[in-house]
Amino acid sequence: MATSWKTVKKYTDIQYHKSGGIARITINRPEKRNAFRPQTVVEMHEALLDAREDQKIGVVLLTGAGPAKDGKYAFCAGGDQSVRGHGGYIDGDGVPRLNILDVQKLIRSMPKIVIALVAGYAIGGGHVLHVICDLTIAADNGVFGQVGPKMGSFDGGFGSSYLARLVGQKKAREIWYLCRHYSAAEALEMGLVNKVVPVAQLEAEGVAWANDILQRSPLAIRCLKSAFNAELDGQSGIQELSGNATMLYYMTEEAKEFSSAQREKRKPNAQKFPWLP
Numbered sequence: 001m002a003t004s005w006k007t008v009k010k011y012t013d014i015q016y017h018k019s020g021g022i023a024r025i026t027i028n029r030p031e032k033r034n035a036f037r038p039q040t041v042v043e044m045h046e047a048l049l050d051a052r053e054d055q056k057i058g059v060v061l062l063t064g065a066g067p068a069k070d071g072k073y074a075f076c077a078g079g080d081q082s083v084r085g086h087g088g089y090i091d092g093d094g095v096p097r098l099n100i101l102d103v104q105k106l107i108r109s110m111p112k113i114v115i116a117l118v119a120g121y122a123i124g125g126g127h128v129l130h131v132i133c134d135l136t137i138a139a140d141n142g143v144f145g146q147v148g149p150k151m152g153s154f155d156g157g158f159g160s161s162y163l164a165r166l167v168g169q170k171k172a173r174e175i176w177y178l179c180r181h182y183s184a185a186e187a188l189e190m191g192l193v194n195k196v197v198p199v200a201q202l203e204a205e206g207v208a209w210a211n212d213i214l215q216r217s218p219l220a221i222r223c224l225k226s227a228f229n230a231e232l233d234g235q236s237g238i239q240e241l242s243g244n245a246t247m248l249y250y251m252t253e254e255a256k257e258f259s260s261a262q263r264e265k266r267k268p269n270a271q272k273f274p275w276l277p
């Protein structure tokens, strides 16, 4: 059965929908293979923040509009090269930006599961976007690759180091040094994507995965995501993981007793609480 999506807010460069516990963000610039300009990124960031704040939402699907008029599909072809200037990508306000890095950090740290649904090209900064998502489901027409050293850019952050964690050092170096294109089948083989389905089934598969996740324990999933990140993300990974520990502690009777005692200017009843082994 087709999912019934409700528009959350109308944007220029993206579409933003929700259905039940699922939010769907669609980059909507098919004539540019869904390349992002700063405005696109501002809109993506706002939608992601909304999804993070919405307590009903557990899963975000990130995808690209298509096919384009020439029949081709794209998830995202990276930064919009027509607005690349000195020091970053420049649109309306004339300020050079690499603000996609903010979106990468938000996807990485938000305590909801972000699934990339990739039909067609995931290239350059668009490839990094799918890499950073928790899961990737690819259509059988998916095309994956990096272009930086071919056109004067590189992503030395998650786009290279985390990629190497996914596919191994040799393969990650091959992807960046040679700038080749890889099919969805090759991406599956190297552990870059979770599943490949016919393009017509891509969204339905994403919704099915999302609905499975939505049956699981939100707190367990939240802690798992931060635990997966913590191993790799240094101090900010530890911050996320321990932030969850603090949140869970705040929910205990023990923390509530100590907090109430301080407010009520009395001695806390520490004896009520065990020193567990």
Ligand SMILES: CC(C)(COP(=O)(O)OP(=O)(O)OC[C@H]1O[C@@H](n2cnc3c(N)ncnc32)[C@H](O)[C@@H]1OP(=O)(O)O)[C@@H](O)C(=O)NCCC(=O)NCCSC(=O)c1cc(O)c2ccccc2c1O
Binding pocket: 031, 032, 033, 035, 072, 077, 078, 079, 080, 081, 082, 098, 099, 100, 101, 121, 123, 124, 125, 126, 147, 148, 151, 153, 154, 155, 156
């Ligand atoms: C994606 C392609 C392989 C598709 O090839 P195809 O032959 O199918 O299509 P066309 O090449 O004819 O493209 C159709 C149409 O789309 C326009 N277009 C495609 N990609 C872009 C783009 N990235 N920016 C702007 N426009 C794009 C293309 O010009 C055509 O328009 P017409 O009007 O001429 O019809 C192929 O298109 C391709 O390889 N595209 C370029 C990919 C690319 O160079 N991406 C940028 C890489 S750098 C990057 O993304 C990046 C961004 C950041 O913000 C960073 C931040 C921090 C660190 C690093 C960053 C970073 O590396």
